[in-house]
Amino acid sequence: MPAPTFDVPFVLGMMRLHETAEMHQANHLADWIEARLEQGLHWFDHADIYGNGAGETLFGQALRARPALAKQLHVVTKASIANDNPTPGDGKVKHYNASPTYLNRAIDDALDRLSVERIDHFLIHRPDLLMDAEATGRALDKAIEAGKIGAAGVSNHLPSQWRRLQNAMHQPLRANQIELSIAHSTPLFDGSFDDLCADGHAPMAWSPLAGGKLLQGEVNHTLGRLAEEHTSTSGALALTWLRSLPHRPVPVVGSVKPERIADMLKGPDTLPREDWYALLEAARGHCVA
Numbered sequence: 181m182p183a184p185t186f187d188v189p190f191v192l193g194m195m196r197l198h199e200t201a202e203m204h205q206a207n208h209l210a211d212w213i214e215a216r217l218e219q220g221l222h223w224f225d226h227a228d229i230y231g232n233g234a235g236e237t238l239f240g241q242a243l244r245a246r247p248a249l250a251k252q253l254h255v256v257t258k259a260s261i262a263n264d265n266p267t268p269g270d271g272k273v274k275h276y277n278a279s280p281t282y283l284n285r286a287i288d289d290a291l292d293r294l295s296v297e298r299i300d301h302f303l304i305h306r307p308d309l310l311m312d313a314e315a316t317g318r319a320l321d322k323a324i325e326a327g328k329i330g331a332a333g334v335s336n337h338l339p340s341q342w343r344r345l346q347n348a349m350h351q352p353l354r355a356n357q358i359e360l361s362i363a364h365s366t367p368l369f370d371g372s373f374d375d376l377c378a379d380g381h382a383p384m385a386w387s388p389l390a391g392g393k394l395l396q397g398e399v400n401h402t403l404g405r406l407a408e409e410h411t412s413t414s415g416a417l418a419l420t421w422l423r424s425l426p427h428r429p430v431p432v433v434g435s436v437k438p439e440r441i442a443d444m445l446k447g448p449d450t451l452p453r454e455d456w457y458a459l460l461e462a463a464r465g466h467c468v469a
Contacts, residue, residue: 182331183355184330189419189445191430193386194436195227198234203238217253223254225255226294236294255300256299257302259282260277260283262274279312287299297327301355306336307337325351331351334355335358336357337356339376342356353381359385359387361422373425383428384432385422394418395415398463412448415440416447417447420449424450
């Protein structure tokens with residue numbers, strides 16, 4: 181069975197899930213998931229480092245409390261960041277690990293924590309400079325063949341890095357998660373966005389609001405003006421800016437607040453060309469050359 185596509189306005193990022201006290205109650209989180217599904221939002225983005233596994237664990241507890249939900253949603257998870265933010269003096273070093281042993285364990289642990297039969301998209305979170313591409317490629321191929329993951333992908337990789345891995349695999353890499361927003365448009369100018377599209381990767385955009393930077397200064401002013409014209413909101417319009425790009429990158433929205441999520445759904449499907457460039461100009465401080 182092929183991995184499903186991201187046919188949603190945005191993906192719900194679970195990075196802060198464990199930081200919200202009420203979400204620690206399985207039935208409350210199950211209600212929250214059900215409400216998102218009713219809004220047409222059925223993709224949830226995880227990673228093993230989010231709360232050191234707590235985000236996946238809480239999500240899985242909610243699915244175990246309400247098993248019918250698991251068949252209505254899709255999950256992305258990521259792995260390869262080891263010893264994230266080590267405590268000073270504990271002797272641990274943050275590093276990246278895309279070895280078969282590490283990734284195989286990460287996949288099995290995620291399946292157990294999330295309480296799902298298959299991870300729809302499994303991404304290597306950061307490039308491991310010591311990766312044996314042939315060994316890692318075989319491990320990902322086998323995970324797909326075993327039905328543990330629907331498809332493999334990458335996050336924060338350069339084209340040369342993901343192509344080295346792809347050349348060692350039988351199965352295609354399907355998804356590619358990058359930092360992309362009005363305030364961080366570098367991938368549109370350095371060729372990396374074109375490369376991932378040319379290679380058939382479904383683009384995912386993390387930090388689509390640039391950590392709140394878009395709601396300040398000239399960009400915020402332009403967003404506010406255009407949002408009024410489009411009967412939208414500034415946040416929703418920032419996501420529309422992304423979806424207007426070729427191959428329609430799907431934003432990954434990190435908020436779990438229902439009112440914030442509802443706000444993000446108020447954007448039009450695409451932006452007129454001049455409005456799109458007006459936002460780019462506001463962020464860069466000058467018009468295109």
